[in-house]
Amino acid sequence: MEERLLSLQEAVSRYVHDGDVVAVGGVGRNRSPMALVREIVRQGKKDLHIVGREKGMDFDMLIGAGCVRKVSFALVSLEEFGLAMNFRRKAQAGDIELDEHACNSVITSIRAAAMGLPFLPVKGMFGSDVFRVSKSLTEITCPFTGERLAAVRAIKPDVTIIHAHQADKFGNVRIQGSPFEDALKARAADRTIVTVEEIIEHEEIRANPHLTTIPYIYVTAVVHVPQGAWPASCDGYYESDREHVQEYASSTKTPEGFQEYLEKYVYSGRS
Template sequence: MPKRMSLAEAIASYVHDGDLVYLAGFTHLIPFAAGHEIIRQRKRGLILARATPDLIYDQMVAAGCARRLIFSWAGNPGVGMLHAIRRAVEAGEIEIEEYTHFAMVARLTAGAAGLPFMPMRPSGHDLPQVNPHYREITCPFTGERLMAVPALQPDVAIVHVQRADEEGNAQIWGIIGEQKEAALAARRVIVTAEEIVPSEVIRQDPNRTVIPGFLVTAVCHVPYGAHPSYAQGYYDRDNRFYMEWDAVSRDPERLKAWLEEWVYGVPDRAAYWEKLGPQVHQRVAIRPAWSAPVNYGEVLD
């Protein structure tokens, strides 16, 4: 089976109802396009896991995709609450399982390493009182009391990157979140990329390859796939979108209308980007800022 396919094909093939799905990326390279395709295909009963759920999980919960949310800090960054998630929790429509940021990454790290759990030092927060998955253990070497959290192994992790080749070797620069750990921990990995480049381009700068191709199940060319978050070197964060989302998500009917227009009402990401129009395109436009080249050297003949 070829790895390169459309995003619609990848979601249809590899995201199943009831799956534990992890959309990775910390403020940067959040895979909104993939989340919208999951909504568009009306996937149901998902367990959505993510550090900082951000707007994409607010949208997916509002669309009825989720039955459970595993997360660390749920909010609209710099603005306030995720109102659709809050309504769903208060109405008993979804279950929640909350961790600290470090504990979420520790869970992924354990999953990536094939370990059943990951130990941590107690940090004084009260989450163990409401989350039974925090467990106290005794260090076998020092006798010290530690906290442990179970491994997290998603059925599918979805990662947006700046560039990848057709074999799935995926490169990221700028802020790197938990993308590598999520990919290593997951059973299936979907990569969406701003660019698909020849393998020679990837090999010219191998240290930027955060996710190796052998981990990847599907790779999809999805320009602007992270909007309204940003892709370093491609487009800026759409801060106005985040601010405007607060008003949209406060009103269930307005949110429903937004989903109808901007997700169900467009066939794919290219149509979504075109619909945003030149004013938004200009708002998130950037100018080049090249880093210094690196000399990897080459053996003389």
């Protein structure tokens, strides 16, 4: 096992490249890898294809900062704080390519990649315009039963970014609450960067292997970033910072407001 501890700056500059397919962990504003998102914005990464199920500020910030070429998603929203305005503006202007999915079809596209397959079938989808307009979904017939199914094209992440609770320096990661599909995203990707609240001793991992949710074989870099999900929540550590999300929502009403937000909270160097 190699030690995989890096700084935020090193991890992103080494392992996130312009044009990459980037799978992003967390759901809504829960355990979103916000420190990694801010570092990607600071380093001005370009032409990313971001992939996730139900996303919020993380996707909206990457899109607004001009890092994104394509979005594979089932929802981008700030929940009770309203529409994700950067997402909305760039989508309406045609500045980003939208690969709209249902939750299960976008998860299945990652599941296929994790299984080393080019596609997987899902039920449902027929009759929805999401299916009709999609370039990632097509109808197939089961060769055994004749059942009509939707085939979902695999999405292979070049890199997955996750915020988790604990890891050792070798990258044995513990997610201690809601799993979401973060482990799946790590298993599907060529590289995975994980920020964690705490670095724990390797012996502790060895003593409790059943608590390891992402073993080191799937992990490229570990970064110690307490509060690394802020302003999203990290279960067991902190709740989401609603006041800040409200500030984000208000500031993103205009592109100028969003630039001011970036100056204040991202470019100024807060991790």
